[in-house]
Amino acid sequence: MASCYFNPIPTSSHLISADLSTKFKIPKLLHRKKRFGALSRSSKITAYYGLKTPPYEHDALEPYMSKKTIDIHWGEHHRNFIEGLNKQLGKDDILYGYTLDELVKVTYNNGNPSAEFNNAAEVWNHDFFWESMQPGGGDMPILGLLQQIEKDFGSFTNFKEKFTEAALTLFGSGWVWLVLKREEKQLAIVKTSNAICPIVWGDIPIINLDLWEHAYYLDYKNDRAEYVNVFLNHLVSWNAATERLTWGEAFVNLGEPKIPVA
Numbered sequence: 139m140a141s142c143y144f145n146p147i148p149t150s151s152h153l154i155s156a157d158l159s160t161k162f163k164i165p166k167l168l169h170r171k172k173r174f175g176a177l178s179r180s181s182k183i184t185a186y187y188g189l190k191t192p193p194y195e196h197d198a199l200e201p202y203m204s205k206k207t208i209d210i211h212w213g214e215h216h217r218n219f220i221e222g223l224n225k226q227l228g229k230d231d232i233l234y235g236y237t238l239d240e241l242v243k244v245t246y247n248n249g250n251p252s253a254e255f256n257n258a259a260e261v262w263n264h265d266f267f268w269e270s271m272q273p274g275g276g277d278m279p280i281l282g283l284l285q286q287i288e289k290d291f292g293s294f295t296n297f298k299e300k301f302t303e304a305a306l307t308l309f310g311s312g313w314v315w316l317v318l319k320r321e322e323k324q325l326a327i328v329k330t331s332n333a334i335c336p337i338v339w340g341d342i343p344i345i346n347l348d349l350w351e352h353a354y355y356l357d358y359k360n361d362r363a364e365y366v367n368v369f370l371n372h373l374v375s376w377n378a379a380t381e382r383l384t385w386g387e388a389f390v391n392l393g394e395p396k397i398p399v400a
């Protein structure tokens with residue numbers, strides 16, 4: 139039975155099975171960083187991550203995102219990432235036991251990614267992406283999230299303009315994100331190339347948008363601007379974003395300290 143580590147974002151794929159041929163005590167994260175140094179293999183263990191399904195039917199986002207797009211995007215591209223990852227992990231049992239979050243961070247390896255990073259991060263990004271949308275999405279965020287957006291971007295309109303600008307100026311394939319910055323204690327928009335996921339440098343993701351062409355070509359051809367416009371106005375799940383910000387506030391104090399300091 140796989141051991142579970144604390145999983146900071148509730149969207150990671152699950153470690154679904156493991157073949158333990160020897161008694162195995164899972165070491166702590168820091169200890170396993172030696173993998174990139176001299177930690178040796180000691181048992182035949184295989185880690186498997188499951189393909190999470192989107193939290194809605196494949197036709198539920200129509201007409202803004204077609205069933206055909208999700209069939210192919212999730213059923214082929216996302217599936218390929220997870221199958222590729224499991225295939226790699228089957229050859230590298232030292233990575234057994236990580237949550238997906240930890241696997242992404244450790245394979246990023248401080249900016250010198252190992253071979254497993256691209257698949258691991260793309261699985262994480264896609265899990266998060268499906269849950270960043272909902273049927274009947276778009277509209278306005280509410281309550282604390284809206285207040286935080288207005289505080290950090292000036293207005294919700296300004297946020298949408300900056301998010302769109304980031305999406306349209308990303309060269310090639312990648313992602314645009316609304317994240318909570320731990321040190322700055324504020325929301326920010328970041329864009330990442332290819333598979334990079336901002337958890338590798340400590341950001342707390344709130345929303346992401348897939349800007350690989352496979353995400354929108356069938357529905358919008360190469361009109362990325364229209365895809366971004368539809369995402370913001372009809373697809374984005376402010377409910378999920380609110381839950382994620384609430385989770386993030388457990389680690390980032392966005393208000394004045396309420397506990398007197400002696």
Ligand SMILES: [Fe+2]
Binds near residue numbers: 211215350352
């Ligand atoms: Fe994708």
